[in-house]
Amino acid sequence: MTRCSPASAPDNLRRWWADAVGYQVYLRSFADSDNDGVGDLGGVIAKLDYLARLGVDFVWITPFYPTPGHDWGYDVADYCDVDPLFGDLATLDRLVAAAHDRDIRIVTDLVPNHTSSDHRWFQAALGNSGAAERERYRDYYIWRDPAPGGGPPNNWVGYFGGPAWTLDPDSGQYYLHLFLPSQPDLNWRNPAVAAEWDDILRFWLDRGVDGFRVDVAGGLVKDEHLRSNPQLQAIPPGASRWEQWDCFEHLYDVFQPESQDVFRRWRTICDRYGAFLHGETYHLDPRGMDDLLPPDGMHGGYWFAPMHIEWEPAAIRTTLRAPTGDLAERLLWAMSSHDMPRAPTRFALRSDAGSDQPAAPDGWGAARTLAFNVLAAFLPGTFVLYQGEELGLIDGEVAVADKLDPVGPDSDVGAGRDGCRTPMPWGDGPHNGFSDTEPWLRSAQRPYVHTAAAQDGAARSWLEAYRDLLAAQRDARHDLETAGATVTWTDGGEGPVISYRRGRLVVAANVGDTASEVPLGDGATLLFDSAIACRHPSAAPSDASAQHAPGGVDLLPPASAAVWRI
Ligand code: NOJ
Numbered sequence: 001m002t003r004c005s006p007a008s009a010p011d012n013l014r015r016w017w018a019d020a021v022g023y024q025v026y027l028r029s030f031a032d033s034d035n036d037g038v039g040d041l042g043g044v045i046a047k048l049d050y051l052a053r054l055g056v057d058f059v060w061i062t063p064f065y066p067t068p069g070h071d072w073g074y075d076v077a078d079y080c081d082v083d084p085l086f087g088d089l090a091t092l093d094r095l096v097a098a099a100h101d102r103d104i105r106i107v108t109d110l111v112p113n114h115t116s117s118d119h120r121w122f123q124a125a126l127g128n129s130g131a132a133e134r135e136r137y138r139d140y141y142i143w144r145d146p147a148p149g150g151g152p153p154n155n156w157v158g159y160f161g162g163p164a165w166t167l168d169p170d171s172g173q174y175y176l177h178l179f180l181p182s183q184p185d186l187n188w189r190n191p192a193v194a195a196e197w198d199d200i201l202r203f204w205l206d207r208g209v210d211g212f213r214v215d216v217a218g219g220l221v222k223d224e225h226l227r228s229n230p231q232l233q234a235i236p237p238g239a240s241r242w243e244q245w246d247c248f249e250h251l252y253d254v255f256q257p258e259s260q261d262v263f264r265r266w267r268t269i270c271d272r273y274g275a276f277l278h279g280e281t282y283h284l285d286p287r288g289m290d291d292l293l294p295p296d297g298m299h300g301g302y303w304f305a306p307m308h309i310e311w312e313p314a315a316i317r318t319t320l321r322a323p324t325g326d327l328a329e330r331l332l333w334a335m336s337s338h339d340m341p342r343a344p345t346r347f348a349l350r351s352d353a354g355s356d357q358p359a360a361p362d363g364w365g366a367a368r369t370l371a372f373n374v375l376a377a378f379l380p381g382t383f384v385l386y387q388g389e390e391l392g393l394i395d396g397e398v399a400v401a402d403k404l405d406p407v408g409p410d411s412d413v414g415a416g417r418d419g420c421r422t423p424m425p426w427g428d429g430p431h432n433g434f435s436d437t438e439p440w441l442r443s444a445q446r447p448y449v450h451t452a453a454a455q456d457g458a459a460r461s462w463l464e465a466y467r468d469l470l471a472a473q474r475d476a477r478h479d480l481e482t483a484g485a486t487v488t489w490t491d492g493g494e495g496p497v498i499s500y501r502r503g504r505l506v507v508a509a510n511v512g513d514t515a516s517e518v519p520l521g522d523g524a525t526l527l528f529d530s531a532i533a534c535r536h537p538s539a540a541p542s543d544a545s546a547q548h549a550p551g552g553v554d555l556l557p558p559a560s561a562a563v564w565r566i
Helices: 041-046 048-054 089-101 120-126 131-140 191-206 241-245 259-273 286-292 313-321 325-329 343-347 364-377 462-475 477-483 541-546
Strands: 021-025 058-061 105-110 165-168 173-176 211-214 276-279 300-303 331-334 382-386 497-502 505-510 516-519 525-529 553-556 560-565
Touching: 021 462, 041 048, 041 058, 041 089, 048 089, 048 462, 089 105, 105 191, 120 131, 131 191, 191 259, 211 259, 259 276, 286 300, 286 325, 313 364, 313 497, 325 331, 343 364, 364 382, 364 462, 364 505, 364 560, 462 477, 462 525, 477 497, 477 505, 497 516, 505 516, 505 553, 553 560
Parallel strands: 021 058, 021 382, 058 105, 105 211, 211 276, 276 300, 300 331, 331 382
Antiparallel strands: 165 173, 497 505, 505 560, 516 553, 525 560
């Protein structure tokens, strides 16, 4: 695979993201280079060797643009600059160059559904920059008069709960926001907005970034007539944001087909640079994903179904097998992010155990996550780790008084999104070596054993296991490329073992409660076994190596997975 020469990549080369491995950096919490308690671009530069050693092909960095920070960076006040908190454009240039030196590509986060209310476009639209500017920018956003009897123009609710409309008292009109009132939605039916964004994309591509993760990719264009959504039931008092959302059939606010025209246009731009255009495609149905990912639209999109399952064989199997055909190779597989509880936290709770199993970092949650990740890493598409996943981390502990997520208090995802956003535990010392200063998000100190320093070079640590997994996946790239996207599921569709073949590779996981056999035939070479690679809760090292006795059948302990070449 030719790497890190996007401008010169001939069209007939395989797309660099096929079977690549990404790593999500939640910038504020990754690494703090200037000791102000906030992670920054300099911190990412300082950790590039760590990322290279882990074996990732690209890094997705969450927004670093100037922001008032009401949604911690997803409220952008200027799309073509860097917030001083995170560095400056020169730091970004240094990061891109240093990453490319290590064969790592840089993917940035685009937030096109909404701006910050501090953005000069919105300020101008409000009339704060004079009448001429108001005239020019008013239609960059979505304004409507109140409903005939007063109140919001339609019944839309926001993803963060409450009405999706806020009144501008000066004009007497409402503006639309699918998220916070300080995140006004752009009017993507205005061609001037689309033209601005063409320039924004080129600005970053010309600086050398290698792709974009598109925030709220199912949003952007809204129904032309802003019709009310059919209401399925009255909103119960005290309903969480998701319960409010689920009271409506979302026919008119999200997933409008016209958004694809935006991505077709962006695809043309990105293809000229060999850049990877992919979206936050929040749809849990493969048919919906198909609609979001037409062949001439974004190259790929995140598949969120695995983030919503418990450790239960049927659910795991379904989320893995549901995407078929061309869709399967356009998916990004991620088990954790800055928006969801970490997978080891989710998987440590078992429905059949009455949800009373404590989440244990060295326990079942992390082992189950690794087993799932083995299955995902060899499927067609792109596999993405979230920072700290390689350390087997569960969510950090954030005291109620220290929560910062704007949707934290009434969120139905446990403690809100703060727990998965706590600073990376790099080593010992105060704040686990993240910063000498109190981090922006206060959280409980993690035990040293859960830090990168403790796990680096330590036999059977999570970090070493993930390094081995990514090395095995990289070694198998030729097999994966030769096999193409064809996957044959070999487990019969039921039982505790989930297994598939992709060319010469056999990948199998035991998602049941007891050890299970995997038939292999003679001559299979073991490439990776999670129960050997990590401190697996059910197997001592000696047991683990004994299970690979020759004879055509291997024994997988529960919550483990392995890969063979046959
Ligand atoms: C998805 C982002 O991942 C999330 O963090 C953010 O709050 C919303 N989009 C709004 O931008």
